[in-house]
Amino acid sequence: MNKRHHHLVRFYSALSVLREKIGGARQLSACNGKLHWPQKGIYFFFEQGEYRSHTGDGLRIVRVGTHALKSGSKAKLWTRLSQHKGSTRSGGGNHRGSIFRLIIGTSLIRKDSIIVPTWGKGSSADLHTRDQERPHEIKVSQIIGDMPFLWLGVEDEAGPESLRGYVERNAIALLSNYDRQAIDPPSNQWLGRYCDREKVRMSGLWNSNHVSDSYDPNFISVFESLIAKTEDLS
DSSP: OOHHHHHHHHHHHHHHHHHHHTTSOEEGGGOOTTSOOOSSEEEEEEEEEEEOSSSOSSEEEEEEEOOOOSTTOOOOHHHHHHHHHOOTTTSOOOGGGOHHHHHHHHHHHHHHTOOOTTTTOSSOOOHHHHHHHHHHHHHHHHHHHTSEEEEEEOOOOSSTTSHHHHHHHHHHHHHOOTTSOOSSOOOTTOGGGGOSOHHHHHHTSSOOTTTTSOOOTTHHHHHHHHHHTSOOOO
16 A cells, blocks of 8 residues: 555545534535535535545545635635535526536536537626526536535635645645546546546546645644544534
């Protein structure tokens, strides 16, 4: 067992503890802002059909993310999660406000040869364009909404050197299979294999940033410590 494999086993074991403490994974489609969310935190998405093949049983993580990495940011964890979820009322969403939605939608377009000519064009769009994109946004909402996820509250100051930023980039670097021996690789059916971003395809994650980074071996102990301090909500 190489070091990365060993650290991944510890990482998933720590997540099992977190799962018990927060009362289990949730699906984003069933979540709203009235639930008990920490103000700041990191989230870990799994994906149905994407199983771990080397580090134990269960689903593998397919995306790690956080928020408020700019100094002075007031963004909250639920604010970021709700951007990924999309609109409860219409079932759609805004892929220009969520890179997660953007790359899921792009992969779906490539996989099923769907024509959405304005997808990913510009940082904003008028009402007519948004109306034309809505059917595809609804498909993206359904895919993301079905993904189970866990979250870890870390109430630190906003900024690039925050503890949340440290956990996010090291978790991604540890999980990533980009340019290294594959551990828990994606299935042949994984939607991310159709992504137009090489780092998504090769890492096995719905992430591009940090997938080619090296992780800090001390990260695992920090991660376990943060989970040990997590309030028991179960």
